Amino acid sequence: MIRRTLAITRKEIIHIIRDPRTLTIMFLMPVIQLILFGYTATTDVEHLATAVLDQDHSSQSRELVDAYRASNYFDILYYVRSEEELGRLIDEGQAKAGMIIPAGYSRSLTSENQASIAFVIDGSMPSVATTAFGASQTVAQAQSIKVIQKVYGIDVEQQPGIDVHPRVWYNPDMKSANFMIPGLIAMILQMQSTIFTALSIVREKEEGTIEQLIVTPLRSIELIVGKVIPYVGISLFNLAEVLVVGVLWFGVPINGNILLLLALALLALSVSLGIGLLNSTIASTQQEAMFLTMFLMLPFIFLSGFFFPLEAMPQVLQWISYVIPLRYMLVITRGIILKGVGLNILWDQAVALILFGIVMLVLATSRFKKRL
Amino acid sequence: MNSRLVYVIHKEWIHIIRDPRTLVVIFLMPVMQLILLGYAVATDVEHLPAAVLDQDLTPQSRDLIEAYRASNYFDITRYVSSEEELGRLIDRGSFRAGLIIPTGYGHNLEKNHKAQVSFVIDGSDPTVATTAFSAAQTIAQAQSLELTQEIMGLDPENLPGVAVHPRVWYNPDMKSVNFMIPGLIGLILQFLTSLFTSMSIVREREQGTIEQLIVTPISPLELILGKVAPYVGIAFFNLAEILVIGVVWFGVPIHGSVTLLLALSVLFLLTTLGIGILISTIARSQQEAMFVAFFITTPSIFLSGFFFPLEAMPQVLQLISYVIPLRYMLIIIRGIVLKGVGLRILAGEVLAIAVFGVFIFSIAARRFRKRLE
Numbered sequence: 001m002i003r004r005t006l007a008i009t010r011k012e013i014i015h016i017i018r019d020p021r022t023l024t025i026m027f028l029m030p031v032i033q034l035i036l037f038g039y040t041a042t043t044d045v046e047h048l049a050t051a052v053l054d055q056d057h058s059s060q061s062r063e064l065v066d067a068y069r070a071s072n073y074f075d076i077l078y079y080v081r082s083e084e085e086l087g088r089l090i091d092e093g094q095a096k097a098g099m100i101i102p103a104g105y106s107r108s109l110t111s112e113n114q115a116s117i118a119f120v121i122d123g124s125m126p127s128v129a130t131t132a133f134g135a136s137q138t139v140a141q142a143q144s145i146k147v148i149q150k151v152y153g154i155d156v157e158q159q160p161g162i163d164v165h166p167r168v169w170y171n172p173d174m175k176s177a178n179f180m181i182p183g184l185i186a187m188i189l190q191m192q193s194t195i196f197t198a199l200s201i202v203r204e205k206e207e208g209t210i211e212q213l214i215v216t217p218l219r220s221i222e223l224i225v226g227k228v229i230p231y232v233g234i235s236l237f238n239l240a241e242v243l244v245v246g247v248l249w250f251g252v253p254i255n256g257n258i259l260l261l262l263a264l265a266l267l268a269l270s271v272s273l274g275i276g277l278l279n280s281t282i283a284s285t286q287q288e289a290m291f292l293t294m295f296l297m298l299p300f301i302f303l304s305g306f307f308f309p310l311e312a313m314p315q316v317l318q319w320i321s322y323v324i325p326l327r328y329m330l331v332i333t334r335g336i337i338l339k340g341v342g343l344n345i346l347w348d349q350a351v352a353l354i355l356f357g358i359v360m361l362v363l364a365t366s367r368f369k370k371r372l
Numbered sequence: 373m374n375s376r377l378v379y380v381i382h383k384e385w386i387h388i389i390r391d392p393r394t395l396v397v398i399f400l401m402p403v404m405q406l407i408l409l410g411y412a413v414a415t416d417v418e419h420l421p422a423a424v425l426d427q428d429l430t431p432q433s434r435d436l437i438e439a440y441r442a443s444n445y446f447d448i449t450r451y452v453s454s455e456e457e458l459g460r461l462i463d464r465g466s467f468r469a470g471l472i473i474p475t476g477y478g479h480n481l482e483k484n485h486k487a488q489v490s491f492v493i494d495g496s497d498p499t500v501a502t503t504a505f506s507a508a509q510t511i512a513q514a515q516s517l518e519l520t521q522e523i524m525g526l527d528p529e530n531l532p533g534v535a536v537h538p539r540v541w542y543n544p545d546m547k548s549v550n551f552m553i554p555g556l557i558g559l560i561l562q563f564l565t566s567l568f569t570s571m572s573i574v575r576e577r578e579q580g581t582i583e584q585l586i587v588t589p590i591s592p593l594e595l596i597l598g599k600v601a602p603y604v605g606i607a608f609f610n611l612a613e614i615l616v617i618g619v620v621w622f623g624v625p626i627h628g629s630v631t632l633l634l635a636l637s638v639l640f641l642l643t644t645l646g647i648g649i650l651i652s653t654i655a656r657s658q659q660e661a662m663f664v665a666f667f668i669t670t671p672s673i674f675l676s677g678f679f680f681p682l683e684a685m686p687q688v689l690q691l692i693s694y695v696i697p698l699r700y701m702l703i704i705i706r707g708i709v710l711k712g713v714g715l716r717i718l719a720g721e722v723l724a725i726a727v728f729g730v731f732i733f734s735i736a737a738r739r740f741r742k743r744l745e
Binding site for chain 1: 393400404405408409411412413417418436464465488489490491493495497498500506508510513515519534535538539540543545546547550551571658662663671674675679680683685710711713717
């Protein structure tokens, strides 16, 4: 049995090696994704291009502009003379925010009143806009406290109050690479093996060579295992690739046990291979197999918490997320790499994966046998 | 020329109709993307599950907990009795934040001292963590200010200070769907047309039918135009699909001119069809064509500003983004749909799209002709 399985594995490896272009893409894709996700997936915008319309021209208004400049959130790049000019800069996208200090600002500030300013924010990108919105308020609040201190001669340091000491766990610098790279590992385990398993079997179907395999003494389980082994190898190689680049280049700390990660990765792979096999029993051409995978990939990526937090989604989508295996893999890879937790905490996720694996593999092999 | 062109279009159309599964995928895909991008892309984190370890148990500590609860940012659903328990809950991931109020908190406040509290945040997801971080501080700041006012006997209504009146333009509710839907139009235009153009050409080559086409009096230009025309039609159908669902279901307002949007989409197709034809001259099999199309699409999604703001990226990637045509198209579509701006403001981007289109399409056409000869 082992001999026959290995023969199939050898045949599959020859197929893979004969197509060096696809092989290159297989190995390059994770690196490109790593660079893209590691560097681009960040919404913490600092140095937002900002235009200022100062109609007050006082030392107080200059002080306020300086406070905004010093906050790191806003780069004061333009001083404009009219609201129209400000509007045009934001319309063109040259400036993402605009501050309007009306004439009389300094006067109302000294007369124990609230001095009002307007803060225009380009809301088209909500993640940027929310940050800018919050920052504009925080800066003004700090400025107000300074004004109160001056007017009443109070030293805030001596005042009672609440000091919050935030402790950010697991990812103290809040670097997005630390968040994306464990996720990427889970995604590679999920996507790559699914697509390549499906394609390799459908290819035999499409080219009619599957009949030749059926007339050999090969059993269907040997055929499946033999065909799948090389792709398990490639997936594990890619996992190592992402881990090494992640640790050496991006400085992602691995806080947990790598052996546990590998063991659970094999579990995750069994789920993906099951999905791939199932896909191959549905699709009759390689094109169909690819479309099916693409069709699955979208909900997988968005409803697993890969990019966006599940908690922020509508309840219905949160329920759907429970039937998406990538969700559990993400909790596991992030748990081990970032949080350094072990099986005592991740056991329920592992059980979910085992259940998925069993259901998928049983379903796939029984359908596969029928098709043969 | 016209009748020959019509024959090629007709032939391609038959190919498309004969594969109803792919056709269904083509039409369902945008709907699914709309639903996912419309509902699942939410970065505004509210109601973060939070646990509290109150070691003080005074009216003051309860006041602080109430202030956090009232903020909408944190859902305080669990009271724990030890730091270990808090740690386990956050390790497990069922809670994202924890407030620790040490003994003596109320006492310190009564004696007009500074009182310390700790706020634990699960930092693994930086987007969530940054929001939680600043929310935790803002709430405490507001609480402190209230205390100061109480002690000093100041009337908060009559304090001097700076009041900011934010005006959020273009997307006043900061809804992410308003941002994603215009982007989706650009992405689908690019992905569908380049993928299907390349695959339909490569399929003829893979099956050897391209030789039969060459011996007919059909010219290479007619062949290309005829093969891409049905996919242009499908792309525009999808564009309309997204616009209609976006406006009717998600309530996305279209501030600018739809005619201008359509005209500039046609201009953009020059680029995307060019990319598709280029892929077809490189790939030898449909599988290869798909991989290459993916290989090109992934960077263009991330370096065009589709999901994440370009400004937050490292300088090198920002420079690379200038050679990504989708970058300009996204500015155009978002400009027209969200900002309601016209050609006068978008002139630079339109010029860039035109240059890319002419450049890529002419290279593609030349390579295509060479491969035929």
